[in-house]
Amino acid sequence: xxxxxxxxxxxxxxxxxxxxxxxxxxxxxxxxxxxxxxxxxxxxxxxxxxxxxxxxxxxxxxxxxxxxxxxxxxxxxxxxxxxxxxxxxxxxxxxxxxxxxxxxxxxxxxxxxxxxxxxxxxxxxxxxxxxxxxxxxxxxxxxxxxxxxxxxxxxxxxxxxxxxxxxxxxxxxxxxxxxxxxxxxxxxxxxxxxxxxxxxxxxxxxxxxxxxxxxxxxxxxxxxxxxxxxxxxxxxxxxxxxxxxxxxxxxxxxxxxxxxxxxxxxxxxxxxxxxxxxxxxxxxxx
Numbered sequence: 137x138x139x140x141x142x143x144x145x146x147x148x149x150x151x152x153x154x155x156x157x158x159x160x161x162x163x164x165x166x167x168x169x170x171x172x173x174x175x176x177x178x179x180x181x182x183x184x185x186x187x188x189x190x191x192x193x194x195x196x197x198x199x200x201x202x203x204x205x206x207x208x209x210x211x212x213x214x215x216x217x218x219x220x221x222x223x224x225x226x227x228x229x230x231x232x233x234x235x236x237x238x239x240x241x242x243x244x245x246x247x248x249x250x251x252x253x254x255x256x257x258x259x260x261x262x263x264x265x266x267x268x269x270x271x272x273x274x275x276x277x278x279x280x281x282x283x284x285x286x287x288x289x290x291x292x293x294x295x296x297x298x299x300x301x302x303x304x305x306x307x308x309x310x311x312x313x314x315x316x317x318x319x320x321x322x323x324x325x326x327x328x329x330x331x332x333x334x335x336x337x338x339x340x341x342x343x344x345x346x347x348x349x350x351x352x353x354x355x356x357x358x359x360x361x362x363x364x365x366x367x368x369x370x371x372x373x374x375x376x377x378x379x380x381x382x383x384x385x386x387x388x389x390x391x392x393x394x395x396x397x398x399x400x401x402x403x404x405x406x407x408x409x410x411x412x413x414x415x416x417x418x419x420x421x422x
Contacts, residue, residue, distance in 0.1 A: 168300025180213025228264025263306035317353035
C-alpha cells in the first residue's frame with residue numbers, strides 16, 4: 137500500500153541488472169518480508185535482536201504522545217536506527233510508523249530517541265477518526281471493492297503485508313486514505329480525541345460536518361492487482377472498474393485515484409508500481 141505514499145525513508149529500490157527479478161514477489165504471497173531501507177544493514181540486525189526492547193519503548197511512546205495503544209508488528213533498520221511499523225488497537229483504527237535511534241557501536245537501542253515525520257501519525261490518526269465518523273460511507277466503499285474482487289480477476293494486499301510494512305493510516309487490502317490536506321479538520325478532530333481517547337463515534341459525528349469539507353482534500357487511493365502471476369493490467373479492465381466506481385453512490389466524498397497493477401510487488405520497497413501500472417486520477421466524488 138506504500139505505492140503512492142512511501143516517503144518515510146529512502147527505500148531499498150536501488151538494485152539493477154541480475155537483481156531485478158529477485159526483487160519481485162506475487163502479491164498473493166507477499167507479507168512484507170525483505171523490506172529494505174538504505175544503509176540499514178547493521179541497524180536491522182540489532183533492531184531484530186532487540187525487538188522486545190523496541191516494542192516496549194514504542195508502546196509507551198504512542199500511549200504518551202498520541203493516547204493510543206498500538207501493536208508493534210515490524211522493525212526495519214535504517215541509516216539512523218530503525219523504522220517501526222505499528223497498528224492501533226481498536227478504534228480509531230490505523231497503521232503508521234515511527235523511528236527509534238540505535239547506537240551501532242554499542243549495539244544499544246536509544247529508547248529516549250523516538251521521533252516521527254511531520255504530521256505522519258496525525259494524518260494516520262485522523263484517517264481512523266474519519267472512518268468512525270463516516271462508517272456508513274466507508275462500508276459502501278468496502279462492499280464495492282470486495283464485489284470488484286468477486287467479479288474481476290483482481291486481488292488486494294494480504295493483511296500480513298499491511299501490518300508489516302503498511303504506513304498509510306486508515307488502510308484496507310484495497311485502499312488507503314490521505315486526509316492531510318484537511319488541516320483544520322484534522323487539528324480539530326485530533327484534539328477532541330487527545331482530550332478524550334474514549335470519545336464515541338456519535339460524539340465525533342456531532343463535531344464534524346460531512347458535507348462541508350473540501351472533497352478535493354480527502355485523497356482515497358484504490359490499489360488493485362491482477363490475480364494471476366502472468367496477468368497484465370489492461371485499459372479495458374481499468375475502464376470497467378472506473379465506470380463501475382463512478383456509478384456508485386454513498387461513498388465518502390473525496391478525490392479518488394484507481395491503480396491497476398500486475399501481480400507483483402517490489403519486496404524491497406513494498407511498491408506495486410511498475411511501467412505497466414495503469415491509473416485513473418482525480419475522480420472527485422462531491
